[in-house]
Amino acid sequence: MHRERVLLVEDNRDLAASILETLEESGFDPDHASDGAQALRLVESTSPPFDAVLLDVGLPRISGFDVCTRLRNDGFRSPILMLTAQGAPDQVVEGLDRGADDYIVKPFESRVLVARVRAAIRRFLTVPNSAGVVQGAGLTLDTKHWRLLISSGETCTLTPLQGRLLHTLMRHAPRVVSRDELESALWGDDDRPASDALRTHLYQLRRLIHNAGGRAVIQTRGKQGYCLES
Template sequence: MKVCLIEDDLELGRALQSALQDAGHQVVWVRRVADALHWVREERFDAVLLDLGLPDGSGLDLMRKLRAEGATVPILVITARESLEDRLSGLDLGADDYLVKPFAVSEMLARLRAVVRRSTGRGDSGETAWKARDLQLDDKMMTVTRAGAPVALSPTEFALLHALMRYQDRVLTRRELEARALPHSDGPALDVHMSNLRRKIGDGYIRTVRGVGYVMER
């Protein structure tokens, strides 16, 4: 998994970064709201670990902004705020889970795996084959087949299809898809590539959510 760790405490941040890396995860560690916004907007993360007390703002405000922008990345809040009101506020603003400090690293890792499983239906199992009815994508072999017949896609089309199949039943925003497959292109390019992708795989797989993005439904 690729995890964005947002924690301003140096000692705890180093410990969490080390624990995540020891568990085989890739970690981007930031300590400020401004840096967190940049990374989560520009990179594709499987999960976010979010402290609420940050030096340049509130973690709750950060989460509210990300959710308002359409970010669907799973967020596990890690905080010393333990009141019921704080927990409910965090969950209502978009947190997928809430863990009170101090906590056991093993519990943090387990909760992280759980929020990713709930979000993607797969978690960090290492699977490389993704299916949607008779459509199959093999991430490792870089192949796509429909009813057993090969489908030739460009690298950009493959990246778009991979994102949609990996996160089936989740609406992926235009920003998310552009960041994953078209980081240096403008908006209209996404529509062109999506049109080509739909033509190649056939109708009935990808649904447009007007004004938001696209979703592949099971």
């Protein structure tokens, strides 16, 4: 099963070690940067991109706020959660204005940190961009009307569930998205259907794209999950 990659940007060695251990024990694949410049280099050189960034505000060399701004300006779309010992409203507002998705005030409980990271990644899997359009692998998906434009020039209308399924794969391409992630994006964590439901919807979506003249871009990766290939 895919382990979400999380970048922790924290200059306090003891705190960083504790958070990294918590993330790893909770099933994440964590990486660490001790300052803003190192964080920017890691994000730029890592592919597929990190699934989330935990970003301390008070960093040496480049502040967490400035790192957040530069990441968003460079097109980084995954969730950014600010870590701050200063929970004053102006600090929170500045972080959110810079493009952060959430903030966590120190000190925090490990289970709260993990829950907030998971929630941020889950929201990212299901929320379209501001224009309501996602593109990739020769496909253009209008998430407002669930209309799909294929490179052949054909268009087709998806059901909302088909749309959310394809949207999840497109937003994370070319990363392999696990079965658990897809089921969570489609049905949530508490109302999952029978085990064959996901495969049935994938089959229908593949057939719809094929009948419209599209290529076989939805690939199965063994027990790991599914991905969208260009």
